[in-house]
Amino acid sequence: MIQEESHYLNTFEVDEPLLSLLAQSGLEQGGDYCDLFFEDTSFHTLNLRDGRVASGGFHIDHGVGIRVLKGEKTGYAYAESTDAASMRDAARVAAGIARGTLRPEAGQEASRPKPSGRPNPRADRYPMEADWRTVPSATLAPWLERLEEKIRQKESRVAKVMASLSFQVSDILMYNAYGEMKYDTRPYATLAVSAVFTQNGKIENKSASRSWMCGAEMLTESLLDRLAGDVVSGIDARFEARRPKGGKMSVVMGAGASGILLHEAMGHAFEADFNRKGQSVFSDKMGQQVCPKGITVVDDGTIRGNRGAVNFDDEGVPGQRTVMVDDGVLTSYLHDRISARFYGVAPTGNGRRESFRCMPLPRMRATYMESGDAQPEAIVASVKKGIYVDEFANGQVKIGEGDFTFYVKSGFLIEDGRLTRPVKDINIIGNGPQALADIAAVGNDLKVDDAAWTCGKGQSCPVSCGIPTVLINNLTVGGE
Amino acid sequence: MKMNKDIQTASPLLTAQETDFAQASLEQALRLGAQHARITLNKSRADLYGTLNGSLDKVTRNVDRAMTVSLFADGRFGSFSTNRLQEGQIRSFLEQSIAMVRMMAPDPCRSLPAPTRTEKQAQEGTELGLYDPACMQIDGDEKRETALGASVFGRFATEGLISEEGEYSDSVTDTLILDSNGLRCRHCETSFEYGVEATVQDTDGNRYSDYWWDAAPQRVDLVTDGCAEKAFRLAKAQQRPRRIASGKYNLVLDTECAGKLVSPVINALNGYAIQQKNSFLLDKLGEKVFSDKLVIIDAARQAGMSGSRLFDSEGVATQEGPVIDHGVIRKYFLNTYMAAKLQMTPTVEDITRPLLLPVGPAADRASILRETGEGVLVTGFNGGNSNAATGNFSFGVDGFYFRGGEILHPVREMLITGNFIDLWNHLLLAGSDIRRAQTRLIPTLAFEGVDFSA
Numbered sequence: 001m002i003q004e005e006s007h008y009l010n011t012f013e014v015d016e017p018l019l020s021l022l023a024q025s026g027l028e029q030g031g032d033y034c035d036l037f038f039e040d041t042s043f044h045t046l047n048l049r050d051g052r053v054a055s056g057g058f059h060i061d062h063g064v065g066i067r068v069l070k071g072e073k074t075g076y077a078y079a080e081s082t083d084a085a086s087m088r089d090a091a092r093v094a095a096g097i098a099r100g101t102l103r104p105e106a107g108q109e110a111s112r113p114k115p116s117g118r119p120n121p122r123a124d125r126y127p128m129e130a131d132w133r134t135v136p137s138a139t140l141a142p143w144l145e146r147l148e149e150k151i152r153q154k155e156s157r158v159a160k161v162m163a164s165l166s167f168q169v170s171d172i173l174m175y176n177a178y179g180e181m182k183y184d185t186r187p188y189a190t191l192a193v194s195a196v197f198t199q200n201g202k203i204e205n206k207s208a209s210r211s212w213m214c215g216a217e218m219l220t221e222s223l224l225d226r227l228a229g230d231v232v233s234g235i236d237a238r239f240e241a242r243r244p245k246g247g248k249m250s251v252v253m254g255a256g257a258s259g260i261l262l263h264e265a266m267g268h269a270f271e272a273d274f275n276r277k278g279q280s281v282f283s284d285k286m287g288q289q290v291c292p293k294g295i296t297v298v299d300d301g302t303i304r305g306n307r308g309a310v311n312f313d314d315e316g317v318p319g320q321r322t323v324m325v326d327d328g329v330l331t332s333y334l335h336d337r338i339s340a341r342f343y344g345v346a347p348t349g350n351g352r353r354e355s356f357r358c359m360p361l362p363r364m365r366a367t368y369m370e371s372g373d374a375q376p377e378a379i380v381a382s383v384k385k386g387i388y389v390d391e392f393a394n395g396q397v398k399i400g401e402g403d404f405t406f407y408v409k410s411g412f413l414i415e416d417g418r419l420t421r422p423v424k425d426i427n428i429i430g431n432g433p434q435a436l437a438d439i440a441a442v443g444n445d446l447k448v449d450d451a452a453w454t455c456g457k458g459q460s461c462p463v464s465c466g467i468p469t470v471l472i473n474n475l476t477v478g479g480e
Numbered sequence: 481m482k483m484n485k486d487i488q489t490a491s492p493l494l495t496a497q498e499t500d501f502a503q504a505s506l507e508q509a510l511r512l513g514a515q516h517a518r519i520t521l522n523k524s525r526a527d528l529y530g531t532l533n534g535s536l537d538k539v540t541r542n543v544d545r546a547m548t549v550s551l552f553a554d555g556r557f558g559s560f561s562t563n564r565l566q567e568g569q570i571r572s573f574l575e576q577s578i579a580m581v582r583m584m585a586p587d588p589c590r591s592l593p594a595p596t597r598t599e600k601q602a603q604e605g606t607e608l609g610l611y612d613p614a615c616m617q618i619d620g621d622e623k624r625e626t627a628l629g630a631s632v633f634g635r636f637a638t639e640g641l642i643s644e645e646g647e648y649s650d651s652v653t654d655t656l657i658l659d660s661n662g663l664r665c666r667h668c669e670t671s672f673e674y675g676v677e678a679t680v681q682d683t684d685g686n687r688y689s690d691y692w693w694d695a696a697p698q699r700v701d702l703v704t705d706g707c708a709e710k711a712f713r714l715a716k717a718q719q720r721p722r723r724i725a726s727g728k729y730n731l732v733l734d735t736e737c738a739g740k741l742v743s744p745v746i747n748a749l750n751g752y753a754i755q756q757k758n759s760f761l762l763d764k765l766g767e768k769v770f771s772d773k774l775v776i777i778d779a780a781r782q783a784g785m786s787g788s789r790l791f792d793s794e795g796v797a798t799q800e801g802p803v804i805d806h807g808v809i810r811k812y813f814l815n816t817y818m819a820a821k822l823q824m825t826p827t828v829e830d831i832t833r834p835l836l837l838p839v840g841p842a843a844d845r846a847s848i849l850r851e852t853g854e855g856v857l858v859t860g861f862n863g864g865n866s867n868a869a870t871g872n873f874s875f876g877v878d879g880f881y882f883r884g885g886e887i888l889h890p891v892r893e894m895l896i897t898g899n900f901i902d903l904w905n906h907l908l909l910a911g912s913d914i915r916r917a918q919t920r921l922i923p924t925l926a927f928e929g930v931d932f933s934a
Binding site (some may be wrong): 049052054055056057058059060061062063073075079093094096097137138141159160194198202204205243246264277278280281283284357359396397398399400401405406424425427428429430431476477478479480 | 535536541543545546556557559560562563564566573576580583584585586587590643645677679681687688689718757758762863864868874878894897898
């Protein structure tokens with residue numbers, strides 16, 4: 001949600017002459033770029049436990065981060081108060097990177113970006129119809145209580161329900177040494193539920209969540225019904241599920257949350273800081289075929305209301321849709337201003353950060369693979385022996401080696417082209433370049449997942465992921 | 481508690497004005513309608529000097545100050561925090577907080593800890609000897625030179641080294657807790673760290689990375705020399721991995737990553753998991769669950785040792801003693817709230833400094849490999865997770881195949897899969913090779929017959 005410029009200047013008690021002065025003081029020791037990132041965040045949470053919303057709270061975070069660049073080198077400091085003296089101190093500390101640089105850099109000088117004008121509220125990708133900051137807390141708790149009711153109405157084996165509603169609204173003001181000013185208001189809201197089930201002395205758990213950049217209008221009976229349905233669906237299979245026999249096999253990734261594959265196997269390795277430093281398995285693969293022809297992989301900051309949406313990234317670069325792999329060929333890394341300058345390309349709007357306490361880094365937004373032309377049912381039917389997976393907990397990658405993993409909460413064995421026995425709690429491991437080469441079929445059913453995905457890279461960052469149904473041969477599945 | 485006679489008492493980070501502000505905020509919360517309140521004031525400063533390939537790459541300074549307020553009003557509870565600590569703003573913050581607490585459902589289990597349980601010795605914050613005034617005295621030039629001096633990039637025979645990313649950092653944190661029952665305790669700690677990641681490339685263009693680090697609460701104890709070289713050697717050692725067949729192997733787990741298989745066990749003892757019936761150790765207190773070789777204690781209050789604390793986030797005094805004693809569960813971690821919910825006796829909210837005791841005579845990794853004979857030495861994890869309710873786990877791992885106690889070749893793209901109760905009943909050996917820098921004191925371990933998928 002973008003408000004009037006004065007709202008942001010008033011929130012941080014600054015004006016444009018002061019911003020300019022600070023940016024210039026950041027350059028006093030020889031730096032060649034300086035930017036300021038102001039943030040005012042209020043984060044609220046309400047928790048339901050044992051049938052009652054008996055705990056919650058809010059947290060206020062306010063400050064400004066000041067970054068000075070000298071070539072690709074970074075000085076960074078922040079102040080939790082936006083009084084002029086505190087900000088000048090932070091600027092002085094950040095400016096020290098220029099003095100501390102021991103070797104002059106011979107990197108390419110990027111041309112000065114053209115100012116792209118002030119933000120346009122009509123181009124907002126995450127408007128709030130009902131601003132969380134104006135919604136009385138007392139009206140929110142009943143949503144959690146009704147969610148538990150709906151779950152218990154659907155399933156008698158529920159022993160415990162834990163649900164939480166969390167939302168934050170951040171006012172952001174950015175200013176840089178080119179005189180560009182950008183501002184933004186970013187809402188993030190998540191409704192999450194986890195239930196514990198008991199059956200014949202056995203315990204199982206299941207979770208579901210939905211998360212968007214939007215206002216309190218997200219709270220609807222329909223949303224409660226979908227979450228309640230998600231958390232109880234498949235619980236019979238969860239109790240029946242067994243570990244499969246481990247080893248190499250074909251894996252069919254169900255549409256949606258299986259996008260974690262792209263996030264881990266490709267997305268991180270395409271983040272340009274890892275490539276600039278020579279650490280990524282894809283460091284020398286630009287312009288090369290990295291997937292079978294026909295595959296297109298995108299990182300998109302333009303999906304309305306998505307957790308990865310950005311009107312502007314945290315360096316003031318407009319949000320955009322970046323095609324990383326086009327028809328199987330690696331066409332772009334994900335850039336912040338530093339890596340863009342290093343590679344002599346335009347930044348891609350991927351400079352993101354957890355808060356004003358952190359310097360921006362190349363980070364993913366919504367990462368997904370475009371649909372192919374195969375029918376999902378035909379993909380499953382084509383597998384003689386393998387595994388179908390559709391619910392995940394987490395993933396990880398080793399950037400240099402390209403080895404990635406993701407943890408599967410539930411899925412099914414595929415035997416002679418049919419889904420048979422349920423499986424659960426298995427890790428799957430593969431190597432990024434090899435797994436991409438082993439993609440054998442891409443379905444026509446792209447789905448971007450709306451769960452509360454958060455990426456960790458030293459800093460937490462809200463993201464999302466998506467994929468159509470995909471068949472990959474030769475992944476290693478954990479088992480007994 | 482082992483105390484250090486040479487404890488530094490120089491002024492830590494929080495000023496007298498700030499501690500008075502915390503006290504005044506506590507009193508104001510009570511005046512505004514809270515029946516009880518707890519105030520936690522945190523202040524920290526951290527500097528970081530990062531290098532890339534022998535050149536300075538980044539310099540950062542973090543200075544934080546925030547106050548967290550736990551409010552108990554009309555039988556209700558809420559937790560709030562802010563970093564806007566100006567006098568004029570705190571009253572409004574507290575008023576809004578109390579208004580929100582009053583919207584919560586009543587919860588009779590919420591209360592402050594009884595004064596008999598809270599910490600009494602931690603008055604200055606320096607009692608554990610974890611504060612080094614040098615942190616405030618080292619200038620930026622020295623920090624920069626420390627970071628640059630630790631690099632080995634381009635200095636000697638580091639063939640194949642294509643990236644070396646190092647970070648020197650130092651920090652000081654100061655925490656004060658006050659409550660309306662008269663609690664006042666403080667913890668101040670410094671930390672000096674150096675870590676470096678080396679990436680090497682073999683002649684086929686394959687990349688391998690590894691990491692080494694050191695850390696200490698006292699500057700004089702930080703050893704940066706050799707870290708970069710060790711990271712380089714660890715990365716080189718991974719070159720030319722081979723695959724092994726899926727099957728059962730003995731697992732030797734290096735001390736650097738052994739905590740990964742201990743944390744889920746500790747988490748299963750936490751009151752939140754127990755109360756929500758989301759623990760594979762539910763209803764196991766006092767029962768023998770694991771091998772009698774397994775002994776884990778909480779070494780919480782060791783002076784001068786990283787990770788030690790005299791109190792938890794409620795101000796409750798930490799307790800040294802057995803957690804798992806020869807396979808028997810001796811303790812659940814129950815804060816005041818969870819103990820009331822479960823109608824059990826409260827302990828502390830979590831383990832502070834877990835120490836897994838050796839099995840047999842003192843042993844390092846080499847002797848454990850010899851004793852184990854053949855299997856897979858795991859030196860790193862790559863993702864994976866576990867099911868809190870069942871204890872089933874599956875993790876990505878990499879490391880080395882060994883036979884006759886000798887490391888033969890690296891292996892990677894492997895998974896280990898099993899159940900924690902079964903795994904810890906197959907504990908063969910636990911070493912005595914914990915490093916001083918570690919805060920979770922888990923030595924090299926050996927397990928028999930673990931399922932590997934490869």
